Amino acid sequence: MKVSVIVPTYNERENLPELVKRLSKALKGYDYEILVVDDDSPDGTWRLAQKLAEEYPVRVIRRVKEKGLSSAVIRGFKEASGEVFVVMDADLQHPPEKVPELVKAIESGADIAIGSRYVKGGEVRNWYWYRKLISKGAIMLGRVALPKIRNVKDPVSGFFALRREVLEGVELNPVGFKILMEILVKGRYKKVVEIPFTFGLRKAGESKLGGKTIINYLRHVYRLMKWEGEIDRLIKFSLVGLSGVFVNEGFLWAFVRFLGLDKIVSNIIATELAILNNFLWNDLWTFRDLREKPLSQRLLSFHMAALTGAIVQWVVYIVLLYLGMHYLLANLVGIVASFVVRFVFNRHITWG
Ligand code: GDD
Numbered sequence: 176m177k178v179s180v181i182v183p184t185y186n187e188r189e190n191l192p193e194l195v196k197r198l199s200k201a202l203k204g205y206d207y208e209i210l211v212v213d214d215d216s217p218d219g220t221w222r223l224a225q226k227l228a229e230e231y232p233v234r235v236i237r238r239v240k241e242k243g244l245s246s247a248v249i250r251g252f253k254e255a256s257g258e259v260f261v262v263m264d265a266d267l268q269h270p271p272e273k274v275p276e277l278v279k280a281i282e283s284g285a286d287i288a289i290g291s292r293y294v295k296g297g298e299v300r301n302w303y304w305y306r307k308l309i310s311k312g313a314i315m316l317g318r319v320a321l322p323k324i325r326n327v328k329d330p331v332s333g334f335f336a337l338r339r340e341v342l343e344g345v346e347l348n349p350v351g352f353k354i355l356m357e358i359l360v361k362g363r364y365k366k367v368v369e370i371p372f373t374f375g376l377r378k379a380g381e382s383k384l385g386g387k388t389i390i391n392y393l394r395h396v397y398r399l400m401k402w403e404g405e406i407d408r409l410i411k412f413s414l415v416g417l418s419g420v421f422v423n424e425g426f427l428w429a430f431v432r433f434l435g436l437d438k439i440v441s442n443i444i445a446t447e448l449a450i451l452n453n454f455l456w457n458d459l460w461t462f463r464d465l466r467e468k469p470l471s472q473r474l475l476s477f478h479m480a481a482l483t484g485a486i487v488q489w490v491v492y493i494v495l496l497y498l499g500m501h502y503l504l505a506n507l508v509g510i511v512a513s514f515v516v517r518f519v520f521n522r523h524i525t526w527g
């Protein structure tokens with residue numbers, strides 16, 4: 176299988192020669208090409224790449240009008256002639272010697288092979304603990320928000336290989352900030368493997384991704400949630416929840432008013448009826464396409480979610496009160512927390 180290694184570059188003149196040299200050594204025996212997609216770097220990376228092309232199977236794409244990491248990678252996909260695509264950074268944070276391992280994983284049946292920092296054996300060198308925490312937190316959020324990628328430990332890695340067919344007929348959004356995540360959500364694949372590697376130090380030059388990284392990431396996650404229909408589910412889940420409020424209040428009123436039942440007993444029954452109401456609508460509407468577990472299990476799990484939500488709501492309320500927050504605001508935060516917990520619980524477990 177021919178391998179196309181796609182390397183987006185912006186001001187990587189100092190790193191490119193070593194990258195190309197080590198890559199060529201690593202890929203000896205393979206039919207391969209190296210596509211350097213450069214955004215007209217002021218340091219003349221593209222010119223140097225053209226020079227390297229005299230000696231190595233390098234192809235240079237110099238973009239003058241467009242900019243951006245993701246769109247550069249997408250352009251590389253369009254120009255690539257191989258059956259296996261590899262994406263990697265130019266700054267040698269991704270070891271070229273690992274590329275054959277990624278390619279072999281594809282050859283032995285994987286559709287996507289990820290160079291992963293967060294599976295056993297993987298590592299990030301020289302990051303402060305809080306940088307790791309932010310990275311892991313961001314990934315965790317993405318995995319919770321996008322159930323399709325929940326088993327992937329490093330869905331934002333910039334180092335990965337894939338079979339050409341994964342992208343056939345797939346429209347990738349160039350605004351998409353993390354291109355691998357975009358592919359994992361929109362691509363056509365069955366088997367994903369993660370191969371540990373050590374995310375090393377940048378050889379020369381500086382990182383271009385900083386500043387608005389987190390905001391951009393959140394926006395990307397949101398866009399993908401929308402694309403996946405998860406935002407629709409969230410809205411449906413909220414509407415169902417709202418209907419439950421009316422069911423709850425209505426029955427409570429009816430039990431007390433017409434049946435003369437005790438107000439505490441009435442509340443318990445009304446709450447249970449509201450839970451059943453919510454379950455029914457969520458099962459028939461919000462999560463209709465995800466009814467895989469037996470009904471009894473879904474019902475039980477939905478009750479567990481309700482209970483967990485109630486506990487979270489109560490704990491948040493107490494803690495915030497204790498911290499001095501206004502009781503109405505504290506309650507509101509508790510309600511929101513409960514909502515999130517119930518949605519996530521139900522999405523991943525009840526209808527997971
Ligand atoms: N063509 C082009 N256009 N290339 C770019 C651009 C751009 O606008 N911005 C960055 N690049 C190139 C760089 O030259 C480098 O080869 C590669 O993209 C990665 O850029 P870095 O600036 O080194 O990114 P990083 O090290 O902060 O982030 C890397 O690790 C992240 C995981 O922590 C990237 O691989 C990210 O994709 C990855 O999520």
Ligand code: MN
Nearest residue numbers: 264266268382
């Ligand atoms: Mn880098």
